[in-house]
Amino acid sequence: MNKPLDEAATVARAEIEDFLFHEADLLDNWKLDEWLALLADDAAYYVPPNDRPDADHRSTLFTIADDIVRLRERVIRLKDPNCHAEYPPSRTRRLITNVRVIGTDGDTIAAAANFAVYRYRRGEPVREFVGHYRYKLRRVGGVLKIAERRAILDAHELGAMGSVSFIL
Amino acid sequence: MNDYSAGQYTGPGPRGGDGRQVPLVREDRGNLSFSVSREVFVSREIFEREQRAVFDRCWIYVGHASEVRNPGDYRTRAVAGRPVIFCRDRDGQVRCMINACRHRGAIVCREREGNARGFYCMYHGWTYGTDGMLRGVPDEQSYPPSFDKSRMGLAQVPRLESYRDFYFLNFDRDAVDLEMYLAGAKAYIDLVVDQSPSGRMEIISGIQEYDIKANWKLLVENSVDDYHLVATHATWLNYMRNSGVNMTPPKGSGLLLPTRGLGKDLGNGHLTTDNPNYRGRPVARWISVYGEEAKADIEAIRAELVARLGEARAARVADTNRNLAIFPNLVINDGSSVTVRNFTAVAPDLMHVSAWALGPVEETEAQRARRLHAFLTFYGPGGFATPDDVAALESAQQGYASWREVPWNDLSRGMAKNEHTNTDEEHLRVFWRRWSELMEAQA
Numbered sequence: 001m002n003k004p005l006d007e008a009a010t011v012a013r014a015e016i017e018d019f020l021f022h023e024a025d026l027l028d029n030w031k032l033d034e035w036l037a038l039l040a041d042d043a044a045y046y047v048p049p050n051d052r053p054d055a056d057h058r059s060t061l062f063t064i065a066d067d068i069v070r071l072r073e074r075v076i077r078l079k080d081p082n083c084h085a086e087y088p089p090s091r092t093r094r095l096i097t098n099v100r101v102i103g104t105d106g107d108t109i110a111a112a113a114n115f116a117v118y119r120y121r122r123g124e125p126v127r128e129f130v131g132h133y134r135y136k137l138r139r140v141g142g143v144l145k146i147a148e149r150r151a152i153l154d155a156h157e158l159g160a161m162g163s164v165s166f167i168l
Numbered sequence: 169m170n171d172y173s174a175g176q177y178t179g180p181g182p183r184g185g186d187g188r189q190v191p192l193v194r195e196d197r198g199n200l201s202f203s204v205s206r207e208v209f210v211s212r213e214i215f216e217r218e219q220r221a222v223f224d225r226c227w228i229y230v231g232h233a234s235e236v237r238n239p240g241d242y243r244t245r246a247v248a249g250r251p252v253i254f255c256r257d258r259d260g261q262v263r264c265m266i267n268a269c270r271h272r273g274a275i276v277c278r279e280r281e282g283n284a285r286g287f288y289c290m291y292h293g294w295t296y297g298t299d300g301m302l303r304g305v306p307d308e309q310s311y312p313p314s315f316d317k318s319r320m321g322l323a324q325v326p327r328l329e330s331y332r333d334f335y336f337l338n339f340d341r342d343a344v345d346l347e348m349y350l351a352g353a354k355a356y357i358d359l360v361v362d363q364s365p366s367g368r369m370e371i372i373s374g375i376q377e378y379d380i381k382a383n384w385k386l387l388v389e390n391s392v393d394d395y396h397l398v399a400t401h402a403t404w405l406n407y408m409r410n411s412g413v414n415m416t417p418p419k420g421s422g423l424l425l426p427t428r429g430l431g432k433d434l435g436n437g438h439l440t441t442d443n444p445n446y447r448g449r450p451v452a453r454w455i456s457v458y459g460e461e462a463k464a465d466i467e468a469i470r471a472e473l474v475a476r477l478g479e480a481r482a483a484r485v486a487d488t489n490r491n492l493a494i495f496p497n498l499v500i501n502d503g504s505s506v507t508v509r510n511f512t513a514v515a516p517d518l519m520h521v522s523a524w525a526l527g528p529v530e531e532t533e534a535q536r537a538r539r540l541h542a543f544l545t546f547y548g549p550g551g552f553a554t555p556d557d558v559a560a561l562e563s564a565q566q567g568y569a570s571w572r573e574v575p576w577n578d579l580s581r582g583m584a585k586n587e588h589t590n591t592d593e594e595h596l597r598v599f600w601r602r603w604s605e606l607m608e609a610q611a
Contacts, residue, residue: 047550048374049374049375049376050375050377051280051374051375051377052373052374055373055374057537057540058533058536058537058540059372059373059533059536059537059540060372060373060374060540061372061373061374061375061376061524061525061540061543061544061548062374062540062544062550063376063548063549063550064544064550065540065541065544066544070544070545073407073410073411073552074552076403076406076407076410077403077404077406077407077552080402080403080406082402082403082406083403083556084400084555084556084559084560085555085556085558085559086555123566156280157375157377157378158376158377158378158379158549159377159378159379159520160379161378162378162379162380162381162549162555162558163378163549163550163554163555163558163559164549164550164555165549165550165555165559
């Protein structure tokens, strides 16, 4: 990781951008099984706590720290009408910008992007989730897969965002 | 008064049809009925009264000693709506001071946490020591002789006391001592702290701070009400089942959950569930979710407990769960991990929640990681259960817009029984009786 930018730039930013836009589209449309197919078999998903955005989930309490087993269970939960926090499912709209390739290490690409995710539920005010993503993407048989995605919120506390009950 | 036909009409509320005032909490031990007015969740007047009757008179949780381990360590937070600095002064004394300059009231410490030599007000530059004493006043000679610097330090809260490293404040100078106040809750705090070989637990880094658009009293109920688990947390139960944990109540037991738990009155409005564990505990009961590789380690933790506490006490610590509610607004969920959860009433329909994970200071890196993983399976704003609790509470709050038409919540569950289980509501009634007593005294 952290190779000079000129080398990192050999990975087409546009390809990463397309990949992230596609992922955002799947999530906004609750195509969660298709989204799971974007993940590597050892994928992890993290939402660090607002007061420790740079911390390690093994020693700090996160908002979300899923390994692939729990991620698959999370999707099972989200598709279940008994997932009350997301039933009826929230409407979300993700704006993904400032996509950058940070570096490459073998077949792994580190990428970053900014996000604004708007979450709407009937009869409730809009909830805005603003922050940045840190991705580790890996080529598996020529196809890009998500090895790790980290959604880091800018707000000092979750506050009015309430729960992170959908995939951020 | 409307006639909500077909049994829907629930009778007049506290401001009944004839305008007569009746209690907000109504108990009839003869007819075995117990109901709570839905007005208590929506009324601004009741909200204001409860600030004085409850939050200005009870012991309110501030923080844990481990959060201010070294001299100069501080945390700023809102306690009972007041901005405070919770700190350890340079001489090692733990303090809680009002975080407002004595001059114009500006917040003197605007950072969340850190280590300080003193506090500096950015408005006119007054400086205070970590003990709160006023140290520096720019152009001090312009003040008249009556200006006494020694009397102008940061206001210390009237009372600050601790039990087993949990610090509480009281705005009522005449309140009983904390230990007397905690009454039966002390024994349950002891069970939590006994998980540490040295009797020292610590708040783990990383705070979960989120709002619930519901009245704070609903979270007290929700934290100890095991009746809701099967419906509200169906997806969590499913996840546990998928992970190989047996979630089925024994046949013919009449139980909703795999074990028979109890709901207990601990005095002074404190209450707890007391349940045989089925969902695993980092200290020290292995379940499949932890993975085979954790088995030997958890057995070793267990062996330490037995050696230190004896077989019976070790079993009490390791094989039972408790959701402990310390009146009015602190909950310690000692279940598949330990959560310290504190909530501040901001408005009748809004609370701020702060939640931390608590663990033994001796934990290895692997044990700590396992604890945090277990925490997130259930708890917190990204967990598999808490978001559904939040949804349920917000849903109830929305329902209370009809408090005039449907004025009462029924809390009679289990009233005819001798044994009060965790899925009954006797322990919820404990909270409401105390709340009602304090509110009536203030009225």
